[in-house]
Amino acid sequence: MDRECVSLLPRVCEVLRGSGSSLPDDTSLEKLLDWFTGLTEAGGSVQETCPCLLEFISAVVLKTSSDPGIICFTLKLSGLIASTEDGFKTLQGSVLDMAFNPQHWRDAGLWEDPCIRIGWIQGLRNMLQHSKAFTFFVQADFIVPLLQLQTDSSLFVASAANQTLAHTLVFFQPGGNVTFMEPGKVERTQTSISDEEPFSQDYSSVLGTISQFLKESLLPKENTRLHQSQQVLKLLALLLARAGSLSGTSCSL
Numbered sequence: 001m002d003r004e005c006v007s008l009l010p011r012v013c014e015v016l017r018g019s020g021s022s023l024p025d026d027t028s029l030e031k032l033l034d035w036f037t038g039l040t041e042a043g044g045s046v047q048e049t050c051p052c053l054l055e056f057i058s059a060v061v062l063k064t065s066s067d068p069g070i071i072c073f074t075l076k077l078s079g080l081i082a083s084t085e086d087g088f089k090t091l092q093g094s095v096l097d098m099a100f101n102p103q104h105w106r107d108a109g110l111w112e113d114p115c116i117r118i119g120w121i122q123g124l125r126n127m128l129q130h131s132k133a134f135t136f137f138v139q140a141d142f143i144v145p146l147l148q149l150q151t152d153s154s155l156f157v158a159s160a161a162n163q164t165l166a167h168t169l170v171f172f173q174p175g176g177n178v179t180f181m182e183p184g185k186v187e188r189t190q191t192s193i194s195d196e197e198p199f200s201q202d203y204s205s206v207l208g209t210i211s212q213f214l215k216e217s218l219l220p221k222e223n224t225r226l227h228q229s230q231q232v233l234k235l236l237a238l239l240l241a242r243a244g245s246l247s248g249t250s251c252s253l
Helices: 003-018 027-041 052-062 068-081 085-092 102-107 114-127 131-139 143-149 155-171 197-218 223-248
Strands: 177-181 187-190 250-252
Touching (some): 003 052, 027 068, 052 085, 068 114, 085 131, 102 114, 155 197
16 A cells, blocks of 8 residues: 555545445445455554544444445444454454444444445454454354344345355364465465364354254245245355365365
């Protein structure tokens, strides 16, 4: 990220923060996210390189009148910053809990907007790269709304929820040492997940919740749950595909 672009970020954040109107195109926001993602993947620190982003995130999370597209961008950005342990600690001391609390967005009347739900899911997906983020995910009981979104009326939301569930099960398996390629991403290696008892218990809790959900969904008692069963089958297919791709690269689960 060159210095000239970094110097423009405070003004960009100010404009986005003050915008209450709908954005005509979110392409520029996605390019910004790509920019920050590249910085993170290169080992850089987004919050240190661009300190204005922390104030921007706090302002948007607290000011729920912002455009849903900007809130979606902010949730994805928050997850990206929290994907490193240092960034996670920084945000946890400010607005991380509020940003990813679905009730906060329900109270603001925004949760029904698919943009918010997509931002929430993909923000979580970005964040879930280390054990501290996983513990946060478990303690906040985010597995419940994530499973509910797996059968969302929006196909984009449902697909994103499936992808995040599959990632969570595979990436955080205790004792794993996984090297794999995600679609559109650079190679990732997961080697830091602990075998310690508290973490194993967290994983077992999530696995048990998902397993029970799958069991109930695959045996629908009424026709209205047929769609739910179909979505669960998609999740299972995704898990099998992910497991297959891991065994085809470098994997020891």
